Amino acid sequence: xxxxxxxxxxxxxxxxxxxxxxxxxxxxxxxxxxxxxxxxxxxxxxxxxxxxxxxxxxxxxxxxxxxxxxxxxxxxxxxxxxxxxxxxxxxxxxxxxxxxxxxxxxxxxxxxxxxxxxxxxxxxxxxxxxxxxxxxxxxxxxxxxxxxxxxxxxxxxxxxxxxxxxxxxxxxxxxxxxxxxxxxxxxxxxxxxxxxxxxxxxxxxxxxxxxxxxxxxxxxxxxxxxxxxxxxxx
Numbered sequence: 001x002x003x004x005x006x007x008x009x010x011x012x013x014x015x016x017x018x019x020x021x022x023x024x025x026x027x028x029x030x031x032x033x034x035x036x037x038x039x040x041x042x043x044x045x046x047x048x049x050x051x052x053x054x055x056x057x058x059x060x061x062x063x064x065x066x067x068x069x070x071x072x073x074x075x076x077x078x079x080x081x082x083x084x085x086x087x088x089x090x091x092x093x094x095x096x097x098x099x100x101x102x103x104x105x106x107x108x109x110x111x112x113x114x115x116x117x118x119x120x121x122x123x124x125x126x127x128x129x130x131x132x133x134x135x136x137x138x139x140x141x142x143x144x145x146x147x148x149x150x151x152x153x154x155x156x157x158x159x160x161x162x163x164x165x166x167x168x169x170x171x172x173x174x175x176x177x178x179x180x181x182x183x184x185x186x187x188x189x190x191x192x193x194x195x196x197x198x199x200x201x202x203x204x205x206x207x208x209x210x211x212x213x214x215x216x217x218x219x220x221x222x223x224x225x226x227x228x229x230x231x232x233x234x
Contacts, residue, residue, distance in 0.1 A: 002131035007158065008035035008230040009191040009208035011221060016047035016198035019080075020061045027068035030076050033228050037075045037129055039191040041208075042107075042139045042162040043091060044079040048199035050117045054083040057094060057101040070098030075129055077104070077191075079138070079162045081118070088119040093136050093162060095127050105136035109144045124151040127160075132233065135186075137161035142176045148184060158187035158233060164197055167223065170205040174217075182215035187233055195225040 010033060012025040022045050030038050046052035055061070065076050076096040082103050084090050091114065095104035106121025107114075124147065127134045135156035141147040142161050151159060159180050165173050173192060181188040187210065194206030209220035210231040221227035 005130060005132045005233040006035040007189055007233055008033035008038045008228050009189050010038055010040055010228045011192060011194040011206050011208050011225060013195060013225040014047045014197050016049050017052050019045050023061050023064045027064040030068040030072055030074050035230050039077045039160050039189055040079055040162055041191045041193040042079045042164045048164045048197045048201055050199060052081055054081040054089045057103055062101050065096050066100055069096055090121055091118050091138055107138040109140045109147060111140055126154050126156055132157050134158050134160045139163040148180045152184040152186060156186055158189060160189045162191050164193040164201060165205040166201060167203045167205050170207045173205060177211050178215040181211040181213055185213045187213055194223055
C-alpha cells in the first residue's frame, strides 16, 4: 500500500529575470509548504519573460532549491526556460529534489507569441513520487482536451500544472481544472502566478488550487503573493 501524498501549490513573489533571487523564494516556499511535492507556476524562475535566458538543469543558481528539498525531503516542480536539442528553447518543468534537478516536461501547446521564442515539447510526461503518478502540464496545455486525454492515458493519479493567467482569467483557470478533474477522475493541482510576473502580466490571477477527482475544490489560495494551498492525496 502506498502512503498518502501531500501536495502543495505555491505562488511566490517573482522578480523578472532574476533567477538567483527567485530560486531563494522557491526555497522558502518549499520549506514552509510542509509537502512532499511543491508545484510552482509557469516560468516561475524567470517570470513570464519570453526573452529570459534559457538555463540548464545543472545551473548553480538552483542550489538553494536543491538544498531546501534535501532538508525537507520534498520534490519541487519548477517552471523555467530550458535549452533543448539543437539549441531550441522550451518552456519546461524542472523536477528538483535533494540530489539535483532534471527537465521533467516541455510544454506541448504554445501560445502564438510563445511560438516565436520556443519550440513545443514532443510528448506528455509523468513524474512519479512514492508510487503516485503525476501528469505534468503547463498553462495552455490545460485548455487543450487532447493534452489531458493523452496525459491521463499514461495512467496518472493527478494532473499537475504551472500556469500564468491575468486576474481577469481566474474563472477560466478554475473552469479548466474542474473539467479535467471531472472528465478524467483525477486530482488536479494548478500553481498560478500571483502579483506582477513580467510579460505584460501586471496583475496575475493567483488563486492556485487543488481539485478532487470529480471536480470539487479541495483547497485554494487567494490572489496574494506568497500564498500556498495544500492537500493530502489518499
